[in-house]
Amino acid sequence: xxxxxxxxxxxxxxxxxxxxxxxxxxxxxxxxxxxxxxxxxxxxxxxxxxxxxxxxxxxxxxxxxxxxxxxxxxxxxxxxxxxxxxxxxxxxxxxxxxxxxxxxxxxxxxxxxxxxxxxxxxxxxxxxxxxxxxxxxxxxxxxxxxxxxxxxxxxxxxxxxxxxxxxxxxxxxxxxxxxxxxxxxxxxxxxxxxxxxxxxxxxxxxxxxxxxxxxxxxxxxxxxxxxxxxxxxxxxxxxxxxxxxxxxxxxxxxxxxxxxxxxxxxxxxxxxxxxxxxxxxxxxxxxxxxxxxxxxxxxxxxxxxxxxxxxxxxxx
Amino acid sequence: xxxxxxxxxxxxxxxxxxxxxxxxxxxxxxxxxxxxxxxxxxxxxxxxxxxxxxxxxxxxxxxxxxxxxxxxxxxxxxxxxxxxxxxxxxxxxxxxxxxxxxxxxxxxxxxxxxxxxxxxxxxxxxxxxxxxxxxxxxxxxxxxxxxxxxxxxxxxxxxxxxxxxxxxxxxxxxxxxxxxxxxxxxxxxxxxxxxxxxxxxxxxxxxxxxxxxxxxxxxxxxxxxxxxxxxxxxxxxxxxxxxxxxxxxxxxxxxxxxxxxxxxxxxxxxxxxxxxxxxxxxxxxxxxxxxxxxxxxxxxxxxxxxxxxxxxxxxxxxxxxxxxxxxxxxxxxxxxxxxxxxxxxxxxxxxxxxxxxxxxxxxxxxxxxxxxxxxxxxxxxxxxxxxxxxxxxxxxxxxxxxxxxxxxxxxxxxxxxxxxxxxxxxxxxxxxxxxxxxxxxxxxxxxxxxxxxxxxxxxxxxxxxxxxxxxxxxxxxxxxxxxxxxxxxxxxxxxxxxxxxxxxxxxxxxxxxxxxxxxxxxxxxxxxxxxxxxxxxxxxxxxxxxxxxxxxxxxxxxxxxxxxxxxxxxxxxxxxxxxxxxxxxxxxxxxxxxxxxxxxxxxxxxxxxxxxxxxxxxxxxxxxxxxxxxxxxxxxxxxxxxxxxxxxxxxxxxxxxxxxxx
Numbered sequence: 001x002x003x004x005x006x007x008x009x010x011x012x013x014x015x016x017x018x019x020x021x022x023x024x025x026x027x028x029x030x031x032x033x034x035x036x037x038x039x040x041x042x043x044x045x046x047x048x049x050x051x052x053x054x055x056x057x058x059x060x061x062x063x064x065x066x067x068x069x070x071x072x073x074x075x076x077x078x079x080x081x082x083x084x085x086x087x088x089x090x091x092x093x094x095x096x097x098x099x100x101x102x103x104x105x106x107x108x109x110x111x112x113x114x115x116x117x118x119x120x121x122x123x124x125x126x127x128x129x130x131x132x133x134x135x136x137x138x139x140x141x142x143x144x145x146x147x148x149x150x151x152x153x154x155x156x157x158x159x160x161x162x163x164x165x166x167x168x169x170x171x172x173x174x175x176x177x178x179x180x181x182x183x184x185x186x187x188x189x190x191x192x193x194x195x196x197x198x199x200x201x202x203x204x205x206x207x208x209x210x211x212x213x214x215x216x217x218x219x220x221x222x223x224x225x226x227x228x229x230x231x232x233x234x235x236x237x238x239x240x241x242x243x244x245x246x247x248x249x250x251x252x253x254x255x256x257x258x259x260x261x262x263x264x265x266x267x268x269x270x271x272x273x274x275x276x277x278x279x280x281x282x283x284x285x286x287x288x289x290x291x292x293x294x295x296x297x298x299x300x301x302x303x304x305x306x307x308x309x310x311x312x313x314x315x316x
Numbered sequence: 317x318x319x320x321x322x323x324x325x326x327x328x329x330x331x332x333x334x335x336x337x338x339x340x341x342x343x344x345x346x347x348x349x350x351x352x353x354x355x356x357x358x359x360x361x362x363x364x365x366x367x368x369x370x371x372x373x374x375x376x377x378x379x380x381x382x383x384x385x386x387x388x389x390x391x392x393x394x395x396x397x398x399x400x401x402x403x404x405x406x407x408x409x410x411x412x413x414x415x416x417x418x419x420x421x422x423x424x425x426x427x428x429x430x431x432x433x434x435x436x437x438x439x440x441x442x443x444x445x446x447x448x449x450x451x452x453x454x455x456x457x458x459x460x461x462x463x464x465x466x467x468x469x470x471x472x473x474x475x476x477x478x479x480x481x482x483x484x485x486x487x488x489x490x491x492x493x494x495x496x497x498x499x500x501x502x503x504x505x506x507x508x509x510x511x512x513x514x515x516x517x518x519x520x521x522x523x524x525x526x527x528x529x530x531x532x533x534x535x536x537x538x539x540x541x542x543x544x545x546x547x548x549x550x551x552x553x554x555x556x557x558x559x560x561x562x563x564x565x566x567x568x569x570x571x572x573x574x575x576x577x578x579x580x581x582x583x584x585x586x587x588x589x590x591x592x593x594x595x596x597x598x599x600x601x602x603x604x605x606x607x608x609x610x611x612x613x614x615x616x617x618x619x620x621x622x623x624x625x626x627x628x629x630x631x632x633x634x635x636x637x638x639x640x641x642x643x644x645x646x647x648x649x650x651x652x653x654x655x656x657x658x659x660x661x662x663x664x665x666x667x668x669x670x671x672x673x674x675x676x677x678x679x680x681x682x683x684x685x686x687x688x689x690x691x692x693x694x695x696x697x698x699x700x701x702x703x704x705x706x707x708x709x710x711x712x713x714x715x716x717x718x719x720x721x722x723x724x725x726x727x728x729x730x731x732x733x734x735x736x737x738x739x740x741x742x743x744x745x746x747x748x749x750x751x752x753x754x755x756x757x758x759x760x761x762x763x764x765x766x767x768x769x770x771x772x773x774x775x776x777x778x779x780x781x782x783x784x785x786x787x788x789x790x791x792x793x794x795x796x797x798x799x800x801x802x803x804x805x806x807x808x809x810x811x812x813x814x815x816x817x818x819x820x821x822x823x824x825x826x827x828x829x830x831x832x833x834x835x836x837x838x839x840x841x842x843x844x845x846x847x848x849x850x851x852x853x854x855x856x857x858x859x860x861x862x863x864x865x866x867x868x869x870x871x872x873x874x875x876x877x878x879x880x881x882x883x884x885x886x887x888x889x890x891x892x893x894x895x896x897x898x899x900x901x902x903x904x905x906x907x908x909x910x911x912x913x914x915x916x917x918x919x920x921x922x923x924x925x926x927x928x929x930x931x932x933x934x935x936x937x938x939x940x941x942x943x944x945x946x947x948x949x950x951x952x953x954x955x956x957x958x959x960x961x962x963x964x965x966x967x968x969x970x971x972x973x974x975x976x977x978x
Contacts, residue, residue: 053868054868056869056871056873057871057872057873058872058873058874058875058878059872059873059874060875060876060877060878061874061876061877062689062692062771062877064691064692064769066691066702066769072860073853075857075860076853076854076856076857076860077853079856080849080852080853080856094848094852096833096839096843096845097833097843097844097845097848097849097852098712098844098845098848098849099843099844101721101724101844102712102717102721102844102849105710105711105712105717105721106712106849108709108710108711108754108757109706109711109712111757112711112757112760112761115761115765116761116764116765116769119761119765119766119769119770119890119891120691120765120769120770121877121879122688122689122771122887122890123877123879123885123889123890124879124882124885124889124890124891125879125880126879127765127770127890127891127895127896128891130765130891131891131895131898131899134757134761135758135899135900137754137758138751138754138757138758139751141750141754141757142747142750142753145724146743146747146750149728149746152728153728153743156729156841157840157841157842158841158842159840159841159842159843162841216880217879221868225864291899291903294899294903301747301751304747305743305744305747308746308747309740309743309744312739312740312743313740
């Protein structure tokens, strides 16, 4: 454990916490441009979170402690995930505590808690959302794991820093397995982050909601934490994608101060391009009926499995 | 501990004595419940300690001149037996404490009799685990089956429960016959396990022995397609008995399979591993899919047990596969994952079954459609059940996650095996495993959300009361166990290594491992530290609460539920168990045999009815039952009821026998 390691660990966590709402704002702005709308301020997510923190929380009479605990659990899980995913540097002391499988476990923990909280009040929309969230999750989670396994097979490790080290330092060539895995990962990220075509983050129709339906009952600081956690989730998924498929610019092991400082603008640049791509996908596709979602995610799952098989067949 | 085997036998005798003492005052609840079951829990704790201390010691043998002349009972205590005795002791300690507060008057059989059957069951399971010859093993195995049959049919006045009991007995006996045949194939000079270890047999006979063992022990464990008794027997039995059967008895079958495959048979073939892997994963997926559509909480847990047994058997398959190709380290990791998951399942499934027992007592209701909101009325049960739920869903930092993590590591670090199609099979198997694990989370959210969260679906749930002291102690025991096993994997694995050395000839731990970092292969390739994950999560959580409350304010108002402003809200508008399972039922429609009655708009009394049944029951069991009946009727034709006809039969039989003899 080196001093540089601890500092890059802290820096990475702080950057994730600070930049996550900005990423959401950026995606919203790009989407507005692409759809010929006037874009809201880039800083709107920050203002929303700040406003929510100042409000008085209203909690339903029949809420159990699980309901009040969940925003904190989800936020903590997402913050820890942000510390694990190598976005700036691979020399992360905390990275050894949880590998790729444990990372998926943390995401699952957050999902289960938010679904339980949605069922806690016994509202029709809440339990509907919980059911749908688990229903999306049971296909998205294995698909995500298979994508990570493909990268693990290439690098012979499940620790994300080691995976990134290996992927960043190989020869530039086209890896068919990574191509399949990349498509699968994009599909999973759309589903997991409640994006079109699986869910619509801007919908006002309760019956089509998934993620939003689960958090309808939250207000004030609880809602702020959940919104922030959702932004962090999008940030984490983007960073996983960048780490696996565009690992260039991330400071490697033993890299000095300059490399870590240089990694920050590289990350912001990559995220800006990634955010634009996300907005483009959302603009170009239409929302699927809920029962088409399994086909979408099933395709992602099969692509990820195929990536693993291709990797074994071709050895790349 | 050079007298450990004596102490184990002493514990078994004390259990039997406690059981017999119940007959002194069979109707006295205070005597049987409070006194005898508490004593039994103390014995179980003693057994746990003895077993824990004997893991890693040299094997001890003992010959007892019991039973038939010239056929003494052989007993042996080695690391594998000790591990499963530990599992039995740890689980039964909690279950006995729970039982001390559980059994009530006027529930079928008198408590004293239940106590006798219960302790006979415990003693028989312990004997199975230390038996060292086929004769002792089969006697103990059959005692276990019979004792558990009587326990399942405690409420024998209900026809459905009798039917479930008979189905269980039937499948248990088919399994027992296969195990008996397996021992016949394995026979060396005689029927002691020692002679079986020394015997040489051809590859074909070894394979036949393995297949018989897989079938026979699979029937007890609930492997596809012999799983049908589980979802019938578990709901029928009283909850502590369900916990004991699901948590411990299924593991005796796993023990038997391990004993035969790795100890009695001296070489393993790769295709046994593939067979066990495929069968295990099919069972896991089948179990979890059916668990999602259940509406009875104990049936749901029974199907979840089928899933977990599937995962355990898949782990055994992987171990066989690696062992047959001499990949000792990976075989050791797969075996560790298998044993770890067996122990984990014993704890979290016991916890969940006991929690359903408390719910059942307090509400008299087993159907998910009539529960809900119990976290407010039964906080102890609800919070401890949450630990079991998270463990069963395989989430960090609980124990279920560790064993799944280990198993996935074994899959991921599969080296190049000589056969390419086996190589291809491994990632597919990993995909099936993660799919089953993700569906398990779905099932557990459904279970917990419908039972404990939401609003009470029936008015009488408002009078539900929390569990009593004994029940709470038992639930805490299991809850703490789930957390500790999840937090201290390195220590657990250090003890499991004795079994790894014995069965596959390699250890997982290596010198220089830190106590908090689980890294079975190489800390630079894969590691997981549950302690740090937990500490970091709790730290971030507390810090966030602190910061939010200090920088802003902690003001909170209570108000009615919003629900998007819809005015009418009743408990019946929540999602039901059927509703929660509906997406899965729709996607995997082919896997179920669905019976559906949908109302039309013109029905005066609209009725909605849907039932998802098992194809195996209609496609396999009922045809076999009909065929058996048909054959029995044909054979019945020779039964004429006249003595002269029977004498003629005897005469011809004698002639035939004489012909064969001479």
